[in-house]
Amino acid sequence: MINQVTLVGRLTRDPELRKTSDGLPVTTVTLAVSRQFRNQHGEIEADFVQCTIWKKPAENTVQYCRKGSVVGVTGRLQTRHYDNKEGKRVYVTEVVAESIRFLGAKPNYAQAEPPPTVTVTVTKEELPF
């Protein structure tokens, strides 16, 4: 079975580094990917795709990217579900990144506020390795 995704788009917000309880770095970004066609009002819309990035690429993303940065992501589609507080099942489809490329002009982020790191609990089910 084959499951291959390639996206180039812009980050919708500053990425934030999280850590699993085992110390694995992870970040979750949303890519805004402009469509190649216009809607009935003549506007170009975008698709907003959730991407999960693990380990070293996660750290690089947080270090080198900000809201609006153009990135290329290759990876695979992953689906999962959970039950929300109303007891309703919620279905999630996201991209697990295999690699991420930083495209476009690289602004100088050296003096930027270092983004905080949060320790989170990630279920083993979510791990892509």
Next chain:
Amino acid sequence: MINQVTLVGRLTRDPELRKTSDGLPVTTVTLAVSRQFRNQHGEIEADFVQCTIWKKPAENTVQYCRKGSVVGVTGRLQTRHYDNKEGKRVYVTEVVAESIRFLGAKPNYAQAEPPPTVTVTVTKEELPF
């Protein structure tokens, strides 16, 4: 911006042909795509990806595929949202197929029950052309 998806998987159920009020054929299938790794219980899981297929490829899918058929889909990721009856916003990520290939042994479906066609209302927003 680039948005490219390639999947090979199995249909989770018999596809069903629908028609928009303008007469456009459309079908929505779910592809079960086996993962290439095992979970903590040693099992191989699958991702279940929603795919929307339009026009002639929709008709071909309904004619030539059944539950369990292996198909290859190329297309793009599309996101949308709607508010459910509880007034909660629901986010949907799906693949809009550009092309579909029928892989694997083709069973003889000639004598199969012809699947019904339903006329549905599809918002213009959902149309990928």
Next chain:
Amino acid sequence: MINQVTLVGRLTRDPELRKTSDGLPVTTVTLAVSRQFRNQHGEIEADFVQCTIWKKPAENTVQYCRKGSVVGVTGRLQTRHYDNKEGKRVYVTEVVAESIRFLGAKPNYAQAEPPPTVTVTVTKEELPF
């Protein structure tokens, strides 16, 4: 059968518009795609991929791109062969572009020398439609 290629790289030279005898615009570009790993001398090399672009996208490429422009190409691999003047068979593998995206900073090429158009003979075999 599935045949899907996605590339992001830089043009190795200014693109040049050609026309088939039927008046179809076509341009052939080479994309330099940097590898993600270093060779035994610690250098990053690139792959140089031939891409054929037809019709409106060909015209856009010649108008908006120059040597060094970053572009994203989706398409399919195509192989062909011919016999050179020494009578030896030469095998060619290239990408036929389905779409091309102009990424990165768009310089102002308005006042640039308009590139020449050449009429060429293209065998029907080479046409991807």
Next chain:
Amino acid sequence: MINQVTLVGRLTRDPELRKTSDGLPVTTVTLAVSRQFRNQHGEIEADFVQCTIWKKPAENTVQYCRKGSVVGVTGRLQTRHYDNKEGKRVYVTEVVAESIRFLGAKPNYAQAEPPPTVTVTVTKEELPF
């Protein structure tokens, strides 16, 4: 820079296992990928794409595939050149496989003639890792 290829096609011959002098398993296969359109004589042609497969996937390919087997390959395009005995430079474009999937009915190859293993010299330049 992004370099992503997905192919589904048939092996044009039985795969043969080779070994580099360091003991790395490698096999080179050609995939026949049928086109989705007909030429001017109404025939469907195919593209013949060279693929290089390394390590465990190489061994699996030789063990489980034969001429005609349907396989899915994901990987990246690689270009290289060498000078032939006439002193002419020859350019090669091939796919370096990242993963390979065995699709379609799996015949029982248990009693098949075990294919021979040959030790070959592969330049470090060709190694994709």
Next chain:
DNA sequence: TTTT
């Protein structure tokens, strides 16, 4: 709501 999931396929072999």
Next chain:
DNA sequence: TTTT
């Protein structure tokens, strides 16, 4: 909850 959305980017330029």
